[in-house]
Amino acid sequence: MSYPEDLRYTKEHEWVRVAGDVGTVGITDHAQKELGDIVYIDLPKMGALTEQGKSLGSVESVKAVSDIYSPVSGEVIEVNETLAQAPEKLNQDPHGAAWLVKIRMSVPEEAKKLLSAADYLAYVGAES
Amino acid sequence: MEQSVALKRTPLHALHVSMGARMVDFGGWEMPVQYTGLLDEHHAVRKTVGLFDVSHMGEIEVRGPEAVRLVDYVSTNAASRLHIGQAQYSALLYEHGGFVDDILVHKVGEQHYFFCVNAANQEKDFAHIRAANHFAAEVDFTSDRYAQIAVQGPFAMRTMQKLTPADLASIGYYWFRDGTVSGAPARIARTGYTGEDGFEIYVAPDEASRIWNELLEAGREFGIKPCGLGARNTLRLEAKMALYGHEIHASITPFEAGLGWIVKLDKGEFIGRAALAKQKEQGVRRKLAGFEMRGRGIGRDGYEVRFNGTAAGWVTSGSPAPSLNKNIGLCYLPASEARPGRKIDVMVRNQPVEAEIVSTPFYKRAKTA
Numbered sequence: 001m002s003y004p005e006d007l008r009y010t011k012e013h014e015w016v017r018v019a020g021d022v023g024t025v026g027i028t029d030h031a032q033k034e035l036g037d038i039v040y041i042d043l044p045k046m047g048a049l050t051e052q053g054k055s056l057g058s059v060e061s062v063k064a065v066s067d068i069y070s071p072v073s074g075e076v077i078e079v080n081e082t083l084a085q086a087p088e089k090l091n092q093d094p095h096g097a098a099w100l101v102k103i104r105m106s107v108p109e110e111a112k113k114l115l116s117a118a119d120y121l122a123y124v125g126a127e128s
Numbered sequence: 129m130e131q132s133v134a135l136k137r138t139p140l141h142a143l144h145v146s147m148g149a150r151m152v153d154f155g156g157w158e159m160p161v162q163y164t165g166l167l168d169e170h171h172a173v174r175k176t177v178g179l180f181d182v183s184h185m186g187e188i189e190v191r192g193p194e195a196v197r198l199v200d201y202v203s204t205n206a207a208s209r210l211h212i213g214q215a216q217y218s219a220l221l222y223e224h225g226g227f228v229d230d231i232l233v234h235k236v237g238e239q240h241y242f243f244c245v246n247a248a249n250q251e252k253d254f255a256h257i258r259a260a261n262h263f264a265a266e267v268d269f270t271s272d273r274y275a276q277i278a279v280q281g282p283f284a285m286r287t288m289q290k291l292t293p294a295d296l297a298s299i300g301y302y303w304f305r306d307g308t309v310s311g312a313p314a315r316i317a318r319t320g321y322t323g324e325d326g327f328e329i330y331v332a333p334d335e336a337s338r339i340w341n342e343l344l345e346a347g348r349e350f351g352i353k354p355c356g357l358g359a360r361n362t363l364r365l366e367a368k369m370a371l372y373g374h375e376i377h378a379s380i381t382p383f384e385a386g387l388g389w390i391v392k393l394d395k396g397e398f399i400g401r402a403a404l405a406k407q408k409e410q411g412v413r414r415k416l417a418g419f420e421m422r423g424r425g426i427g428r429d430g431y432e433v434r435f436n437g438t439a440a441g442w443v444t445s446g447s448p449a450p451s452l453n454k455n456i457g458l459c460y461l462p463a464s465e466a467r468p469g470r471k472i473d474v475m476v477r478n479q480p481v482e483a484e485i486v487s488t489p490f491y492k493r494a495k496t497a
Contacts, residue, residue: 033150036358037167039448040424058477060426062166062448063358065477 155248186250221400280326323367
């Protein structure tokens with residue numbers, strides 16, 4: 001799996017795609033592989049305020065549960081409701097259809113400081 | 129500074145990596161946790177056949193004219209009641225009745241017993257048995273001489289039968305035979321840790337890769353899958369088989385763990401007997417019980433169990449049960465409360481989630497003719 005160039009990545013294995021002041025957030029392919037078959041996804045409610053590095057929710061697989069940390073600060077303006085009924089989508093398309101939330105960013109420059117695709121790839125390569 | 133310790137590897141390590149398995153640290157061993165996916169692998173074992181590398185498990189052998197006396201002295205089950213070619217589930221205990229380990233004891237000959245023990249406990253077990261050896265017996269640590277492969281599932285026998293002249297159908301559950309697999313000497317035991325029919329085979333390490341590949345080929349027509357420790361855990365949990373470090377450890381006795389059937393108090397003296405006899409007389413205060421989640425969530429190892437807001441016990445293992453479409457788990461509770469129908473709350477990330485005590489095992493295979 002390749003890591004799209006237009007995403008920014010965290011060391012906690014989330015990604016954010018920035019369009020204007022809205023960041024679409026998900027977890028990486030590496031994260032879904034580490035977790036294995038995903039059975040539950042807990043996401044924040046619309047309107048929730050979050051900060052960079054703060055827990056946004058959790059992803060639970062057959063094996064383990066893992067926190068999702070917000071890659072950027074701001075307000076949750078959209079939640080991917082399709083995942084509640086079909087959490088396995090996160091195993092299938094983690095960088096696309098299985099995005100988690102959209103956040104109206106209060107500090108847009110935060111995203112610029114996150115890892116590039118190449119840096120993230122080097123990081124997970126080194127980690128495994 | 130943290131010392132980096134090299135993980136131990138099984139003889140099949142290179143094969144796992146080349147087949148794309150995801151490798152993890154399991155008690156100091158670099159083991160495959162999954163190949164294609166935990167759920168696929170779990171279902172393969174329930175419906176067809178799965179292949180597991182369990183070479184990390186340890187082997188200890190006891191020989192000599194008083195071998196049976198030593199085995200009976202260090203373990204809870206009655207080794208003296210085994211026939212040659214028969215195996216039994218048993219336990220090594222401390223004097224206070226807590227577990228050193230849970231083990232399989234195989235009677236190879238009148239003066240030869242073969243133990244299969246947990247990977248992370250093997251050195252501890254060996255030292256424990258040696259320290260108790262006041263008999264005319266020899267104790268050998270022979271883990272390096274064996275690779276172990278588990279072939280499990282309803283098509284395990286048909287898969288294995290292609291590779292061995294031994295009449296597998298004539299080997300009863302918890303019996304074993306020394307024969308050959310793929311032409312190599314093998315101890316073939318009808319045992320397992322999945323709740324399905326199947327075999328565990330002990331072979332020389334340098335034959336393991338060839339046998340593994342031939343088993344995969346033999347099972348291809350049935351849809352055999354190589355399986356990782358992830359599926360092994362969900363399979364054993366559905367069958368309510370104990371896992372050392374979770375359901376059993378040094379602070380838990382066999383009676384508390386629901387394993388009274390492997391304790392033979394009438395067989396004579398053994399390590400832990402006095403403590404167990406006393407506990408039997410007084411009754412256990414806590415007991416292992418199975419639960420099903422009623423609310424949304426999964427009770428996992430270490431989560432607190434509450435009654436009406438008060439701490440009452442803890443979860444030892446918990447997971448979705450792929451064959452049951454439920455979230456299940458095991459927990460310790462006050463003995464008087466460990467009855468089916470009892471409602472409990474499991475604290476899932478600081479939120480109480482309702483669950484109910486149920487009878488176990490959660491999964492029992494249908495008996496085939």
